[in-house]
Amino acid sequence: MTNTAYETIIGLEVHVQLQTNTKLFCRCSTSFGAEPNTQTCPVCIGMPGSLPVMNRQAYALGLKTAVALNCQIPEFTKWDRKQYFYPDLPKGYQISQFDLPMSEHGWLEISDPKGAFETKKIGITRAHLEDDAGKSMHDEAAGRSDSRIDLNRTGTPLLEIVSDPDLRSADEARAYLSELKLLLTYLGVSDCNMQEGSLRVDANINLHIAQGERTAATPIVEVKNMNSFRAVERALRFEANRQFESWQANPVELGSPGGHKTTRGWDDQMQITRIQREKEESSDYRYFPDPDLLPVTATEADVASVRGALGELPAALRVTLAKKYGIDAYDADVLVNQGRPLVAYFEELAAACDDGRRASNWVQQDVLRLLNEMDATIDQFPVTAAALGELLKFIAAGDIDNTRAKDVLQEMIDAQSSAAEAMAKLGIEKVDASDLESLCRELLAANPAVVADLKEGKMKAVGALIGQAKKQNPNVNPAQIKSICIELVKQL
Amino acid sequence: MSLIDSPATELLQLLKSAEVTAVEVTQAYLDQIARYDGRVKSFLSVGSERALEQAATIDQRRGRGEPLGELAGLPVAVKDVLCTDGWVTSCGSKMLADFVPPYDATVIARLKAADAILIGKTNMDEFAMGGSTENSAFFPTTNPWDVSCTPGGSSGGAAACVAASMAPLSIGSDTGGSIRQPAGFCGVTGLKPTYGRVSRYGLIAFASSLDQVGPLASTAEDAALLLRTIAGHDPLDSTSAPVDQPDYLANIDQPLDGLRLGLVREHFGPGLDDEVGAAVGQAIKEFESRGARVQEISLPHSKYAIATYYVIAPCEASSNLARYDGVHYGYRTDEAAMLADLAEERKQLAAAGDEAGLANLDSPLMRLYRLSRSEGFGPEVKRRIMLGAYALSAGYKDAYYVKALKVRRLIRNDYDAAFRDVDLIVGPTTPTVAFGLGEMVDDPLAMYLQDLYTVSANLAGIAGISVPCGMTSTGLPVGLQLQAPPFQEERLLRAAHMFQQATDWHTKRPTLAAETP
Amino acid sequence: MSLSKADVEKVASLARLKLTDEELSTMTRQLDQVIQYVQQLEELDTSGVQPMAHTADLANVFADDLLRASLPRDAALANAPKRDDECYLVPPVLGD
Structure with a gap:
């Protein structure tokens, strides 16, 4: 690295599969992992004569998310056809939203408890609904010369959430994704499973390099194929360095000859990005309003009722927990980041033992450790908040110390017993x-x-x-x- | 009067009273098809066996006194643009020559539920693009009144089979006049309902915002009978209108008192054939003699209708037809030959050291798409796909597509204004009567201009009907078009019926010559 | 504005059509004729006019999120020009 100053400019495009029973425009199942081509019908195969009908729940989940992302919800939205040819796109177009998306101009606040960057609002350009494509599988190793097409996923509802280019580092990008995922999980709109493709991330990145009085921008690169948040972080770090080195070797600016936007794929094994072959004529999608679908309108009252039903979202919940239970911001953050069910457990526990700090410590140190060991979620945790609360009360009363109490908790799990029973079993009784x-x-x-x-x-x-x-x-x-x-x- | 010359409403009475059986009726039409369709060529496929089987079942059920559907035992011919479960639906295209849908269009499901007998699938211009049925990938249909003429199109087979008494009722589709124009050319009654009145589910799309399914029949009364069965809201079609469904037959005999008819000034200008103009003038007098008040109205933007239509329809078509790419169904080019050609081209480019040529050479998938589509589609379809792709492409979309959508609004506004003063609009269906086969195949624009009086109704989404109103000196039928405000099919059908009560043009039938062996 | 052969060739590629030289000439002439005709729309002042994509005066048409039976796989694949027991087959999809 030289002493030339540069700023990294990152915008993220996140595709989230919405948790509906059926597809966006037909009533085939969206469940993952079925045998190929067993979840299709004339509509999602794009058969001649078939017509789409919009899934009410998909729209509702999209709207809920958009409202939670502080987006403006226009009164009128419509669906457009994005046209390109691909074997996993049987209609020859994707039904998406072009000039009048269902939501625009929102924001999501990110912060870093460790203080690597300051708390800031990341703009949401837009969030819109569209249908997913199928899968093309090419297996050269198996000696197949043809690609095989599975249309089960075709038509699954996706919400595309586009951020403004407000992110300034890989750390910020990671924080944005974590916060977004947490929000989506709290809303219950998606399972956000990256392995199953329920959440996919593409990034646009370039550098702003100070050149005396002016700032030069490097050509924008769209990075794809990042299959985990860690991969996103690494790919962005790599790409920022690569662009800077490339600039130093040959300073090409965005928009100048050779400075057009390119697409690169992240190679997780080699830990590098590679240039990708452009899809033929990808630049001319010939968007136009889908004549088979009608517009959707949303009144202020509709939006208000969605907003009213959101429940407390992570950002607000962190503040509430810290205040209500007298715990540190850092602890509230850890608890909230574990998801709504764990927060509910914590709150029940705090009420049962009447000590928020003690409850917070126990949840963070013991419950989370045990869950990790058991590879379980809080819903599967064998000790109820009430039962654990009883144990914490014994500690508060001085009947037992913290270290012994950990043994008691283990005994409660092993024998599925109450705190009192477990203490008796271990021969723990209050000494006169x-x-x-x-x-x-x-x-x-x-x-x-x-x-x-x-x-x-x-x-x-x-x-x-x-x-x-x-x-x-x-x-x-x-x-x-x-x-x-x-x-x-x-x-x- | 023989069975096949009876109107459908009368046949239905004969069937209900068991004076004839469904088998007898079906057989009579099958015989007529066998005798004359070699010449007319209105059918792409005739389902003789299944039709007779179905007829026999209906007769048995009637014999047992079971409840039957409202069209029980009546044969209906269906334009090959509607998907029929298990029965090839080609849309007049090589692309879908072997396509067997795994589902029924809603209209087909309704016909089946009404116990209508699906007698065959009728010929059409490929993907309903054309006005002569010459664009069928299989063969042209001829006009039963003069086999050297076209029957019109794109529902040419649908109109010709009714004119030739090969079916009492038939289903067509109308995107820019494709029911009304062939009805006019063949001397039958054809109705294009209001957009949204009849479900489009299972109708193979040409231009989705313009397409509408409708009935063709000998009389307005028969058209009403068929419309009653096929119309109505369908949750599978988002654009289907959730409106009340009147009984189009209930009041059809009641004349419309004080009917206000609007005469479109612009429809009687240059280009209108004299004999057509005269027949239409006579028909208007007939209405006046029955108490209708006729007044001149203006649809000032109607002269832009063709230009507007030939932007919007191709744009939608280019997109609707993108799905035909040889991957999931339909025609695929000979892959082995395609790969061999590509290998040869690559070799030659390499030998010539043509790096750019090599870089631009199609991938096998790209070539598969391009060949499958070029070989599977006929010239007119390709023209419209190209036109649409061009008009939607970057840099042109606003000038063509968006502009056309704005003019479309002006055209609709014209109608809204006109219908404040009149109940129906009356005029010729087409500028001329049926033209000769092959006469216009090399002049697409001249062919497009034939749609002058019909496309506006599709652009505005209103209802229109064509009824026979005269004959030229050369013995070809003339069509009279009536247009009504949205969802006023009942008014349209009553007016048409009123006209048919006073005239006998709709009863005239061509003399057919059997096929020369 | 008039249409060149190069324009038509580009559109043909966009629409995944392959035209012979002869087709290309005919197509260029015919499309140009139609495009010239269509340009009469430019005469009209349409400022302030809302584009009309639909004539149906409807909005908010939805279906409930209730599962319906899908097609059996064999029925879904029955019309495929090339398939195996499970999938549609196409020449190799390159790139991603």
Whole structure:
């Protein structure tokens, strides 16, 4: 890297499969993984004479998302044909939205709790509905000379969410995608499964390079084939470097000869982007309004009712949790990022034990660790919030210490028992206050050196006594041992 | 009067009263087809066996006193533009010569539910593009009144088979006049309903915002009978109108008192054949003698209708026909020959050191598309695809397509204004009577200008009907067109019926010559 | 404005048609004739006129998200010019 300053300009196009039972324009199933060509009908095969009818739920999910992305919802929207030839596009056109999309001009706020960048609003250019294409499979290894076409996916509803070129780094791009995915998950509009193609990301990236008084822009590159958020991050880092090096070797500006937009694919194995062959005449889609479909109108009242039914979304929920339960912004962020069901668990737990901070710590340190070990989601977690709450109450009451409580939680899972049952099983019972005091007296008598240290104010010395106390009775509470011993030494 | 010369409404009565059987009726029409269709060539396929089977079943059910559909036992011919489950639907194209739909069009499903007997699929201009049926990929249909003339088109087979008494009822489609013009040329009654009145589901699209399915028959009453069965809202067609469905037959006998007829000034200008003008004038007098008030009206933008239509229709067609690419159904070029040719071309380019040529050489997939489409489509279809692709392409879309959509609005506004003063608009269906086979094949623009009086109704989405109103000295029928505001088919049919009560042009039938062996 | 052979060739490629030299000449002449005719629309002042893509005065037509039976695979593939037991077959799709 040289000292020439440059700024990275990134815009993302995200395609999200909406969670409907049926396709956008016919009533075939959208479920993933069926045998090839078993989920098609005359409409999605594009057979002569067939006609599309818009899926009410797909539109509703699209609208919900657009409203949650703070988009303006125009009163009138229509569907257009985007025309190109491809074997997985049987109609010869994709039904999409061109000049009057269903939503425009929204924003999504991103922040980084670690402070790598400042909290900022990323503009949403538009979000519009369109139908998905099928799959072309080419397997040279199997010695097939032909590509095979499966139309099961053809017609699945997609929401295309286009960001403004407001992102300035791969970190920001990653944060935007994480926040968007979280929002979509909270809304319940998509499962966002990247492996199954429910969420796909393309990026547009170029550099603004300071040239004395003016700024030069490098040619825009559209990066495709990124199959994970990590891949997006790496591809963008690679591409920014590649463009800068290319600029230094041969400064070609956007719009000048040789400076047109190109498409590159991310090679995850080699960790590089490669130039892709342009689709023939991809530039002239000949958009025009689909005469088989009618416009859709949305009144202010429609939009207001959608907005009213959204529920609390991640950004607002973070603030609410921090305030209501007295937890740090960082902790609220961790909880909210785990999704709505985990937040619900946390809130129930906090109510049950009447201690938001303790609940937050336990969820983050223990529940999440156990879920990870079990490879499970919170819905599958065997200990209810109420049951865990009971355990946390025992801790608060000083009946048990944190470390022992972890053993109890494991026992609760293993034996599917309540906190009280598990504690009984492990032989944990509250040690009587007089027993504790006599135990402490014995220990002090047997350890004059420790007493001497304590008298000199070396409070750490009490640790040795706690170890011995635990050996004699594993149920003792270390904090209590400590305070009793210190008190007794004072009285000496 | 023999069975095949009876109007459908009368046949239906004979069937209901068991004076004739469905088998007898069906056989009579099949016989007529066997005798004369070798010459007329109105059918692409005749379903003799299944028609007779179905007729026998209906007779049995009637014998057992079971409830039957409203067209039970009546043969209906269907233009080959409507998908029929398990029955080849070619759309008059080599592209779909072997295409067997796995589903029925809504209109077909309604006909089946009404126990109509689907007797055959009729010939048409390829993808309904044309006005003579000469653009059929298989053979031209001839005009039963003069076999050296065309029957019009694109529903040429649909009109000719009714004129030649080969079917009492038939279904056509009308994008720019494709029902009304052949009805006029063949001396039968043909109705283009309001856009949205009849479902387009299963109608192979030409231009989706203009296409409409409608009936052809001997009389307005028969057309009403058939419309009653096929019309109505269909949830499978988003553009289908959710409007009330009147019983078009219920009041058809009631004359329209104080009918206000509008005469379009622009439709009586240059280009109108004298004999056609005279016959239409006579017909208007007939209406006046029955109490109609005739007034001149103006549709000032009607002279732009052809230009508007020949932008919008090809634009939609170029898109609707993109699906025919030889991948999922329909014609595919000989792949082995295609690959061999490509290899040879590559070799020659390499030998010549032509790097640019090599870079521009089609991929096998690209070549497959281009050859399948070029070999599968006929010249007129290719012309319209090209026209549409051009008019929608970058840099031209606003000048052609968007401009045409704006003029379309002006044309509709003209009608809205006119219908404030009149109930129906009356005029000629076409500028001339049927023209000779081959007369216009090399002059597409002249052919397009034939649609002068009919395309406006499609652009505006209103209803129109053509009824026979005279004969020329050469013995060819003249068509009278009536146009009505949206969803006023009932008014249209009553007026047409009123005219047919007073005249006998609709009863005239050509003398047919059997096929020379 | 008049249409050149090169224009027509470009459109033919866009529309995935392959024209012989003779077809190209005829097509150029015929299309040019129609385009010239159509240009009469330019006479009209249409400023302020809303384009009319539909005559149906309808909006918000939806179907409920309820599953219907798909076609059996054999019925779906029955019209395919080239297929195997599961899929439609085409010459190799290059690129992505």
